Amino acid sequence: MSETQYWYNTETGQVEEGRQSDWSKVMGPYPTRDAAQHALEQARARSAAWDAQDEADR
Template sequence: MAEYWYNTETGEVEEGRRSDWSKVMGPYPSREGAQHAIEQAKARTQAWDREDEERR
């Protein structure tokens, strides 16, 4: 089964990890999932920030 990685340096999706681990996010089970990696990461970070604020 193919794995997809989002390259944070180029903004491209890679099928199979071809780039250095420090430049990729993943693996994702689909190309579409990898394409939305940054949005997912931002949403999670915002949710964690809200949780931190609520605990204060």
């Protein structure tokens, strides 16, 4: 039995239960619907942290 995975569709802004859309339109998989819903926020936070680290390394 497999666990349900959730995907965030960047085109529609909707969470999909199981990957339903083309890979180029989704982020994931995520273990929960809530985690998938916040995918863009998580990605922005990671990018900001990496940018800050790059700046500190210069």
